[in-house]
């Protein structure tokens with residue numbers, strides 16, 4: 001699914017985001033990426049989303065070379081990816097349903113298809129009964145689950161998350177991680193950047209550890 005071959009990222013100001021990173025993620029894997037602030041986690045995610053380009057090496061996502069992707073190919077790439085952010089970025093003037101439906105409306109799907117897919121996504125995060133509520137009426141953990149539903153509603157092959165439990169207490173954080181595990185069991189490849197080491201250690205998935213743009217560990221947490 002993901003292949004980094006000696007991928008380097010040097011920002012225009014000379015800062016090094018990543019140093020010749022080499023690793024692979026197989027289809028269906030569940031991987032944590034950890035490391036201190038500045039280690040390169042966000043750079044890695046931004047490269048996968050083609051928000052940035054590698055400055056050296058080769059980066060393949062589902063066989064597509066992201067170093068050579070054209071601007072017009074980027075929307076197609078992003079349809080294969082779902083993204084969950086720390087501060088879920090929900091629209092508070094719209095219902096839970098409409099928040100989750102947003103990516104599908106952008107894709108121009110029919111209302112019938114939108115209804116079906118949004119229901120399925122909300123069911124996956126156990127929020128089906130909250131569809132018509134406003135995000136403000138939900139708890140922080142529920143809001144984050146709406147963010148996850150929105151990220152999976154277009155049925156991406158790859159789900160990326162950037163510190164998805166950063167704002168949550170330990171119990172809610174564990175609950176959110178188990179939602180990611182459920183999604184992974186249905187076949188979606190999951191890559192989560194997190195520095196919640198206590199939580200990661202309990203989950204026994206593969207953990208890639210970055211330090212100053214290099215991999216310093218790769219194995220079961």
Ligand code: ADP
Pocket residue numbers: 011012013015016017018035036037038039040041042043044
């Ligand atoms: P993390 O997500 O692990 O905190 P980042 O990927 O944000 O790490 O940062 C890795 C390195 O790249 C840091 O040295 C950071 O200063 C640098 N960096 C990240 N984004 C930019 C940018 N837009 N411009 C310049 N340097 C950047």
